[in-house]
Amino acid sequence: MKHTGILAVFILLIQTLSAQIDPVNRYAQQIWSMNLKKHLTVIASDSFQGRETGTIGQRMAADYLSNEFRKIGLKMPQGLNRYQQMYPLQKDSFIASKLMIGNETLESMEDFLIPLRSNHFFDMQASELVFMGYGIDETLYNDYFEKDVSGKIAVMVTGEPKRNGKYFISGSDKVSDWNLEKKLRRASEAGAIGVLFIERADQKFSERQIRRNKSTSIYQVSVNPPQLPHAMITWKTAIKFLHTDFESIEGFAKEQLFLNEHRPAMIKNVSISFTKENQIIEASNVLGMIEGDSLKDQYVFLTAHYDHLGIQDGKIYNGADDDGSGTVSLLEMARVFMKAKKEGIKFTRSIVFMAVSGEEKGLLGSEYYADHPVFPLENTSVDLNIDMIGRVDTERKKADTLSYIYVVGHNKLSSDLQRINERANNKSTRLTLDYKFDDPNDPNRIYYRSDHYNFAKNGVPVLFFYDGMLQSDYHQPTDDIEKINWPLFERRLRMIFHTAWDMVQMPKMLKRDLTLKD
Numbered sequence: 380m381k382h383t384g385i386l387a388v389f390i391l392l393i394q395t396l397s398a399q400i401d402p403v404n405r406y407a408q409q410i411w412s413m414n415l416k417k418h419l420t421v422i423a424s425d426s427f428q429g430r431e432t433g434t435i436g437q438r439m440a441a442d443y444l445s446n447e448f449r450k451i452g453l454k455m456p457q458g459l460n461r462y463q464q465m466y467p468l469q470k471d472s473f474i475a476s477k478l479m480i481g482n483e484t485l486e487s488m489e490d491f492l493i494p495l496r497s498n499h500f501f502d503m504q505a506s507e508l509v510f511m512g513y514g515i516d517e518t519l520y521n522d523y524f525e526k527d528v529s530g531k532i533a534v535m536v537t538g539e540p541k542r543n544g545k546y547f548i549s550g551s552d553k554v555s556d557w558n559l560e561k562k563l564r565r566a567s568e569a570g571a572i573g574v575l576f577i578e579r580a581d582q583k584f585s586e587r588q589i590r591r592n593k594s595t596s597i598y599q600v601s602v603n604p605p606q607l608p609h610a611m612i613t614w615k616t617a618i619k620f621l622h623t624d625f626e627s628i629e630g631f632a633k634e635q636l637f638l639n640e641h642r643p644a645m646i647k648n649v650s651i652s653f654t655k656e657n658q659i660i661e662a663s664n665v666l667g668m669i670e671g672d673s674l675k676d677q678y679v680f681l682t683a684h685y686d687h688l689g690i691q692d693g694k695i696y697n698g699a700d701d702d703g704s705g706t707v708s709l710l711e712m713a714r715v716f717m718k719a720k721k722e723g724i725k726f727t728r729s730i731v732f733m734a735v736s737g738e739e740k741g742l743l744g745s746e747y748y749a750d751h752p753v754f755p756l757e758n759t760s761v762d763l764n765i766d767m768i769g770r771v772d773t774e775r776k777k778a779d780t781l782s783y784i785y786v787v788g789h790n791k792l793s794s795d796l797q798r799i800n801e802r803a804n805n806k807s808t809r810l811t812l813d814y815k816f817d818d819p820n821d822p823n824r825i826y827y828r829s830d831h832y833n834f835a836k837n838g839v840p841v842l843f844f845y846d847g848m849l850q851s852d853y854h855q856p857t858d859d860i861e862k863i864n865w866p867l868f869e870r871r872l873r874m875i876f877h878t879a880w881d882m883v884q885m886p887k888m889l890k891r892d893l894t895l896k897d
């Protein structure tokens with residue numbers, strides 16, 4: 380009896396000691412796929428309508444997250460309302476466009492298209508059009524030479540001329556900076572009242588171009604002043620108001636030859652108009668935190684984007700993996716970190732859980748955060764970003780498909796990243812950490828394609844965790860919850876949790892000793 384008693388005390392002592400030495404494993408084991416599934420069943424359901432930024436679906440997801448943050452007991456950072464950092468967005472909705480050449484009315488989206496974002500309301504008639512070649516004004520190539528476009532509508536071809544297989548302006552394989560914006564600026568300086576751009580090689584507008592311009596577009600509030608009214612027209616349309624012999628010019632332009640010798644006469648009398656609805660709307664990033672102890676003014680960020688692609692052509696894009704998986708990962712890690720805190724664990728620095736929106740519109744939510752940080756970026760030790768960790772990359776042909784994760788950014792900004800992440804992984808989950816996407820020759824440029832980049836560009840070390848989905852159901856309405864691999868998802872998240880824990884508890888912030896360049 381006595382012996383057993385001592386043994387029991389001894390075992391208890393060992394358990395207590397080992398828990399004190401490294402409690403992280405014990406807590407990492409409490410990341411459960413059951414909880415991930417419970418949240419993802421809601422977040423990736425049809426009722427959230429694909430969570431498109433600026434729509435009701437996104438606001439429903441934000442409400443769900445802020446409710447869960449409150450239930451978990453996360454602290455709301457100062458200055459926020461319902462855990463949300465609001466930010467403005469521009470929302471443009473196409474109403475109507477009209478183009479008449481002579482007596483002929485052309486068909487919108489078929490013969491011509493008026494870019495939704497870069498045009499405001501306009502309604503104009505012109506009795507004269509001037510063909511301006513490529514609309515380029517350089518010393519060695521000047522489409523403006525001896526032409527008067529003042530008070531007239533300029534017609535120009537998109538793209539740039541080539542000579543001997545190289546672009547003439549840059550002298551290389553790359554185009555110069557004569558993009559549409561620069562061409563519009565030059566035309567405006569010359570007094571043009573509008574521009575018709577001839578799409579260089581295409582007879583038709585692409586599906587993507589049509590979708591972007593005929594419905595609604597949500598984007599960053601623009602700081603640029605309104606541009607000159609402009610429309611895109613197809614070659615077929617262009618030929619209608621250029622001299623018949625101008626058809627040969629189509630060949631020239633396709634080959635991207637010099638155009639400034641050609642000055643065809645054109646039909647006069649063109650009328651063109653455009654109307655859209657233009658609103659400022661709001662979206663949000665959702666932030667909750669667990670306050671640290673001795674270094675609570677330093678922060679470890681855990682991020683994921685909760686927005687997705689909404690409804691397109693009547694189909695709901697549920698984005699279960701992209702990035703429902705990252706979103707519910709934040710909730711589950713927050714729950715377990717909070718449990719540890721309530722059970723007496725002291726966290727050295729503060730942990731911030733941030734679910735951002737606007738990612739699918741161009742990393743807008745995280746960009747807004749980086750420009751308006753709630754906590755100083757210089758005190759933000761690291762951002763661990765999760766964007767898709769719930770599936771197996773269908774392109775992966777190795778035998779480790781049930782035990783890998785892509786880790787991106789391991790060799791940038793801080794030499795601590797790889798060391799801490801690998802140590803955490805070796806101690807516990809033992810996944811294959813694949814650094815494929817850090818190869819500078821990788822064409823996918825993954826490092827620049829999710830929200831961590833807005834931290835990285837401000838010098839904050841980042842790691843990005845990713846399952847590698849680029850094909851299959853990526854950005855398809857079939858990215859659904861049924862396709863999630865729950866055991867793998869859970870295992871990957873335990874590894875990330877472990878890494879985060881170690882970064883919260885280490886004595887110093889991650890050192891910033893490497894550059895963004897490889």
Ligand SMILES: [Zn+2]
Nearest residue numbers: 684701702766
């Ligand atoms: Zn994503």
